[in-house]
Each structure stands twice: as structure tokens, then as C-alpha cells.
Amino acid sequence: MYNPRYIIDVLADNIRKTRNPFGAGNGTVNKWWKGVNLRTEGDAMLYTGLMYQLMPYIKKTTKQIEKFEDTTLADYVGLQKYVPKVMVKSAFVFMASRKDKEYFGGILRNIVKLLERSGVDFFYRPKLDYYSGILLYDLGDLQGFIEHAKFVAGKLKEKGIRKVITVDPHTTYALKVLYPKYTGINFEVKTYFERLNFKGNGYGKQVTLHDPCFYGRYLELSDVPARILDEFGIENVKVRNSGKFTGCCGGPAESISPALTKEILSRRYADLKETGKPIVAMCPICLGNLIKAGADVQDLSALLADCA
Amino acid sequence: MTQVNPEFAEKLEDFGVDTTTDCFNCGTCAAICPLIYEHFPRKIIRYVQIGAKDRILDNYEDLWKCLHCGLCIQTCPREADPGDIIMGLRRFVVDQWRRS
Numbered sequence: 001m002y003n004p005r006y007i008i009d010v011l012a013d014n015i016r017k018t019r020n021p022f023g024a025g026n027g028t029v030n031k032w033w034k035g036v037n038l039r040t041e042g043d044a045m046l047y048t049g050l051m052y053q054l055m056p057y058i059k060k061t062t063k064q065i066e067k068f069e070d071t072t073l074a075d076y077v078g079l080q081k082y083v084p085k086v087m088v089k090s091a092f093v094f095m096a097s098r099k100d101k102e103y104f105g106g107i108l109r110n111i112v113k114l115l116e117r118s119g120v121d122f123f124y125r126p127k128l129d130y131y132s133g134i135l136l137y138d139l140g141d142l143q144g145f146i147e148h149a150k151f152v153a154g155k156l157k158e159k160g161i162r163k164v165i166t167v168d169p170h171t172t173y174a175l176k177v178l179y180p181k182y183t184g185i186n187f188e189v190k191t192y193f194e195r196l197n198f199k200g201n202g203y204g205k206q207v208t209l210h211d212p213c214f215y216g217r218y219l220e221l222s223d224v225p226a227r228i229l230d231e232f233g234i235e236n237v238k239v240r241n242s243g244k245f246t247g248c249c250g251g252p253a254e255s256i257s258p259a260l261t262k263e264i265l266s267r268r269y270a271d272l273k274e275t276g277k278p279i280v281a282m283c284p285i286c287l288g289n290l291i292k293a294g295a296d297v298q299d300l301s302a303l304l305a306d307c308a
Numbered sequence: 309m310t311q312v313n314p315e316f317a318e319k320l321e322d323f324g325v326d327t328t329t330d331c332f333n334c335g336t337c338a339a340i341c342p343l344i345y346e347h348f349p350r351k352i353i354r355y356v357q358i359g360a361k362d363r364i365l366d367n368y369e370d371l372w373k374c375l376h377c378g379l380c381i382q383t384c385p386r387e388a389d390p391g392d393i394i395m396g397l398r399r400f401v402v403d404q405w406r407r408s
Binding site: 001142143247253257260 | 324382
């Protein structure tokens with residue numbers, strides 16, 4: 001286990017100076033939209049919170065911190081905050097693999113297709129699409145989170161954004177629950193799957209939905225994707241623990257203890273495997289972890305786009 | 309020797325926690341917690357109730373093992389929100405660091 005103090009200090013410093021938890025440039029990380037015909041004005045802003053885009057970098061970083069966990073080198077992680085941000089940003093340009101960036105960017109492009117098919121009036125502005133700061137909140141740095149949330153909410157408010165469409169549970173929770181509470185600024189927040197209104201054709205398919213903790217418990221949204229699968233003719237073969245009693249993938253511990261994440265993930269994966277069906281994830285962190293565990297898993301957006 | 313300090317639970321209200329004394333230590337949270345680790349979080353909540361601040365600070369790393377998955381919050385029969393108490397303790401510890 002890493003000393004939480006060092007990890008929090010590094011993340012808080014990165015977010016404060018670059019608005020990105022890794023200290024990477026948002027322009028470097030957020031490129032999925034290039035070549036996609038997206039409007040910049042409309043009713044609701046597609047707000048990714050950069051979670052899917054960060055996954056290739058999280059994968060690389062986790063591999064590194066796995067190596068040094070519980071070694072004498074672990075205590076040097078805190079020194080990262082003294083590295084000039086321009087050097088950190090440069091390192092990120094070459095850090096993630098093209099294949100991973102294409103895979104996770106493809107998920108966002110699928111979401112665009114699904115929203116278009118549903119006739120949703122939406123737009124995207126990459127420069128307004130910031131990381132929500134949720135990791136600072138989860139790790140207990142409330143002041144750091146509030147400072148960042150005020151910055152992000154202020155930028156959105158300044159540009160007249162009132163409605164957002166989110167793509168992952170963590171950003172959804174931050175914007176829907178935490179931002180009003182800690183910044184006083186309210187947005188009308190809906191996940192992309194709440195905006196879908198067409199019936200695809202997935203008859204004969206069987207899958208197992210893995211509900212992320214934030215959709216299952218904190219936001220109580222698990223019934224929506226389950227209903228969509230039903231409307232698509234896809235059978236959801238239920239895992240033993242789902243909805244309000246879903247099992248954690250271990251992701252929240254990853255920045256402090258990859259070993260603990262592995263332990264929790266192995267238990268959840270064992271539960272999911274019991275159904276014998278391909279797994280469908282709705283959260284980039286769960287998806288990344290289940291891929292790492294070797295699961296037959298795809299993102300909900302990919303399944304729905306296949307059946308659209 | 310640990311000194312009992314019932315005011316510690318009140319101090320945590322500054323960090324968003326006001327349910328500590330609702331807990332009657334049944335252990336449902338420890339039974340449902342995916343960590344399966346030394347009566348976590350029940351034991352830590354008991355430390356808060358008796359004000360064993362030093363015990364908590366000596367073992368502060370345990371607080372960051374919590375996944376904040378919400379299973380304990382979902383199942384607590386007293387609605388004492390054990391996961392949120394752990395979150396409040398993290399905020400308390402971070403605040404101590406920033407002040408030191």
C-alpha cells in the first residue's frame with residue numbers, strides 16, 4: 001500500500017496546476033472527437049469528464065505503481081509533485097498506446113451514434129470538458145475537490161451550460177450530487193442511456209450486466225440499462241449481486257493499493273463468471289479492471305451500437 | 309493508554325459526519341464489507357465513539373482501504389452511514405496533515 005498522503009498530494013497538485021489528475025494536458029488526452037461531426041451549440045452538452053479518455057493512461061500508470069507497491073521505492077512517489085508540469089505533460093504525449101486510445105475513444109463515438117439515433121439535441125465542446133475532480137473527493141481531499149469543482153462549474157456556468165449528458169457513473173455523481181452541494185451551481189444531469197429512445201435488435205443475445213456501485217447504489221439508475229436491454233430483446237442473465245447490492249470492482253483503491261484492487265476484483269469477477277455469459281460494463285474503471293482480469297467484457301455503448 | 313474522548317464524534321461534524329452515535333456496533337457493515345478485514349469499518353467507528361483518536365491516527369492507512377462502495381451504507385440497520393463516517397475520518401486526517 002502506498003502512503004495515501006503522498007498520493008493525495010501528487011493528485012491535488014496535478015489537478016490544481018493542470019486540471020488533470022495525472023498532470024497530463026487535457027488537449028493530449030482528449031482527442032476522441034477529432035474527425036467526428038459534432039455540433040458546438042445545442043440543447044445539452046455531452047460531458048465526458050475525461051474518464052474514458054484517461055483509461056489508457058490509468059492502465060500504464062497502474063502497471064508502474066503495481067511494481068513498486070510495498071517496496072522502499074514507494075515512498076518516493078510523492079516527489080512527483082516537484083517535477084515541472086511541462087515535463088509531466090510532455091511525457092504523457094507518448095505514454096498511452098494507440099490501440100488503447102482507439103478502443104476507449106471508440107466507446108465515446110458509439111455514445112454519439114446512440115444519441116444521434118435517438119434524435120437528442122446535443123453538442124460537444126472539448127475545451128469545456130474537464131475532469132470532475134471526483135478522485136480528490138473519494139480520497140478525502142474535500143478542499144481540493146471543492147476548489148476544482150468551483151473552477152469547472154464556474155466555467156460551464158460562464159458559457160451558459162445548463163444541461164449535460166454524462167457517460168460514466170463517477171462524473172454523473174459529481175455533477176448531479178456533489179457540484180450542487182459544494183459549489184451551489186446546479187446542472188440538469190442525465191446519463192446518455194437515460195436519453196436513448198429507440199428499440200434496437202439484439203434478439204437471442206444473452207449478457208450479464210455488471211452494475212457499478214455509483215449507478216447501483218448512490219444514483220439508483222441500474223433499472224434503466226436493464227430496461228433498455230429488455231427493449232432491445234437482449235436477455236440480462238443476472239449476477240448474484242446486482243442493483244443496490246452490486247459488488248465493487250476494486251477500482252477505487254487502485255491509486256493507493258493495486259494489490260487490494262486485484263483482490264476485490266478477483267472476487268467480483270468470480271461472481272460474474274458464474275452466469276457464463278459475456279459481461280457488460282457501464283463504467284470505464286470497471287471495464288478496465290474486468291479487461292485486466294481477462295473477462296469477456298464490453299461497454300454497454302458498444303453492445304447497444306452493435307444492435308442499433 | 310488511550311484516553312476516552314466523547315467529544316471526538318462531535319468534532320467530526322466539521323467534516324460532514326453526524327451519524328457516529330447512531331451506530332450500535334451490530335457489525336452488519338463488517339459482514340457486508342468486501343474488504344473482509346479486521347472488523348472494518350465497525351472497529352473504527354467504535355474508536356470514534358469512544359474518542360480513541362490516537363488509535364485512528366496510528367492506523368490511518370486503514371481508512372484508505374475503504375472502497376466507498378456503499379454496501380455498508382445500503383445495509384446499516386441504523387442508517388448510520390458507516391462508509392460516510394470513514395470518508396469523514398479521511399477528511400479529518402487530511403486536514404491534520406495540511407495543518408502540520
